[in-house]
Amino acid sequence: MTSPQRLAALPAGTAATVRVPATSANLGPGFDAFGLALDLCDEVRAEVVDGAGLRVRVEGQGAGVVPTDERHLVVRVLREELAAAGFTAPGLDVLCRNVIPHGRGLGSSASAIVAGLAAARALLLAAGAVAEHEQETRARVLLEASRREGHPDNAAPAVHGGFTIAWTRGEDPTHPDAVRSVRLAVHPDVRAVVCVPAEELATSRARALLPATVPHGDAALTAGRAGLLVHALTTDPSLLLDATEERLHQAQRAPAMPRSAELLRALRAEGLAAVVSGAGPSVLVLTDEAGVGRVSGLAAQGAWDVHARPVHAAGVDWS
Numbered sequence: 671m672t673s674p675q676r677l678a679a680l681p682a683g684t685a686a687t688v689r690v691p692a693t694s695a696n697l698g699p700g701f702d703a704f705g706l707a708l709d710l711c712d713e714v715r716a717e718v719v720d721g722a723g724l725r726v727r728v729e730g731q732g733a734g735v736v737p738t739d740e741r742h743l744v745v746r747v748l749r750e751e752l753a754a755a756g757f758t759a760p761g762l763d764v765l766c767r768n769v770i771p772h773g774r775g776l777g778s779s780a781s782a783i784v785a786g787l788a789a790a791r792a793l794l795l796a797a798g799a800v801a802e803h804e805q806e807t808r809a810r811v812l813l814e815a816s817r818r819e820g821h822p823d824n825a826a827p828a829v830h831g832g833f834t835i836a837w838t839r840g841e842d843p844t845h846p847d848a849v850r851s852v853r854l855a856v857h858p859d860v861r862a863v864v865c866v867p868a869e870e871l872a873t874s875r876a877r878a879l880l881p882a883t884v885p886h887g888d889a890a891l892t893a894g895r896a897g898l899l900v901h902a903l904t905t906d907p908s909l910l911l912d913a914t915e916e917r918l919h920q921a922q923r924a925p926a927m928p929r930s931a932e933l934l935r936a937l938r939a940e941g942l943a944a945v946v947s948g949a950g951p952s953v954l955v956l957t958d959e960a961g962v963g964r965v966s967g968l969a970a971q972g973a974w975d976v977h978a979r980p981v982h983a984a985g986v987d988w989s
């Protein structure tokens with residue numbers, strides 16, 4: 671039997687602040703691979719305090735709903751990441767200022783996990799417990815966040831910003847090279863508009879709706895559109911409507927989000943490149959400046975909270 675590892679306490683007064691963007695994954699055909707960071711950021715401040723115990727305050731999204739004890743997602747991940755490095759924070763004060771809606775397909779869980787990991791790395795750096803370059807920290811956070819989420823498409827833009835393509839390598843998800851991503855520059859004319867409904871849909875529930883296999887023709891069409899989408903998003907936005915077609919997930923999940931499926935149909939019928947954001951039920955539209963108002967007009971029929979958001983270029987930051 672192995673004895674439990676003894677953890678060293680970080681000094682009281684060590685503090686870190688993290689800002690992490692929302693993300694929209696899939697973008698239609700890029701299932702589990704493509705993602706876009708949106709300028710809608712949660713902020714987490716973590717401070718090691720004297721004594722023992724935990725204080726968690728949540729403002730904004732999730733306040734009064736998410737647990738404010740050791741089960742809190744950011745806290746849980748932060749503590750596990752400290753422990754993996756051999757450290758602990760016996761007294762911990764955490765303040766979360768949340769704007770990313772939960773359970774709407776805007777990557778809130780991935781952003782919370784990225785925030786917890788980045789806060790832990792920032793505390794370790796501030797205390798001089800580790801020495802690592804910024805790119806090493808980002809690589810570590812991407813690896814761990816992807817492993818915890820089970821797919822890297824939200825974690826990659828949350829960590830690196832912009833439009834990302836992420837992929838996994840090999841059989842060992844803990845290998846330092848197990849997750850890779852590239853970030854591509856989005857064409858300056860492209861605007862991202864998200865239509866967010868009041869109703870939530872847990873990503874786990876939406877994933878359970880996916881079939882184990884798909885017809886070869888559907889896979890072939892989707893692979894071709896994913897390639898085209900890279901060109902459309904970076905070089906020729908006039909191709910976005912065709913490029914956002916896919917046959918792997920949106921129709922399969924439509925019964926769990928009938929209002930989103932209806933809005934998607936209405937927007938696409940008007941020539942707007944609409945897709946389900948992540949696992950839904952929000953709808954993302956990739957359009958130009960003139961399209962932003964058209965989306966608001968079409969979404970005005972239902973109770974949609976419409977946000978036109980710039981792409982968040984930088985990804986998570988910490989200090």
Ligand SMILES: Nc1ncnc2c1ncn2[C@@H]1O[C@H](COP(=O)(O)OP(=O)(O)O)[C@@H](O)[C@H]1O
Nearest residue numbers: 736743772773774775776777778779782872873
């Ligand atoms: N900032 C946060 N703090 C604590 N828990 C969070 C936070 N963001 C997300 N979560 C947890 O993750 C759940 C949503 O995750 P998920 O179903 O993957 O939806 P999505 O990531 O699309 O918003 C929330 O119901 C909550 O339990």
Ligand SMILES: N[C@@H](CCOP(=O)(O)O)C(=O)O
Nearest residue numbers: 695702775776777873948949
């Ligand atoms: N590729 C995933 C993306 C889930 O994103 P989320 O924002 O809904 O968590 C999927 O489609 O299941």
